[in-house]
Amino acid sequence: MRYILVLLWSFILGQVVGYIGGALTNGTYDFMLTTIISLICGFVILLIGQFAVPKKETTKQVQ
Numbered sequence: 311m312r313y314i315l316v317l318l319w320s321f322i323l324g325q326v327v328g329y330i331g332g333a334l335t336n337g338t339y340d341f342m343l344t345t346i347i348s349l350i351c352g353f354v355i356l357l358i359g360q361f362a363v364p365k366k367e368t369t370k371q372v373q
Contacts, residue, residue, distance in 0.1 A: 316359075317352045324348020 328344030331337075 313356060316356055317349060320348050320352030320355065321345065324351065 324344055324347060325341075328348070329339050332339040
């Protein structure tokens, strides 16, 4: 579920950034190009999150 939410939010925020960026630079807004770039960025974010977080070791405490 967390992966779907990351991709959904990267899609939404990518579209917003693409539209505003196109308007500010007097360029054109391309839905497909913005979608592809935003989803690639979402996958990169997922990969960074997968490899950057250290694994927690479960140790049994002796009392």
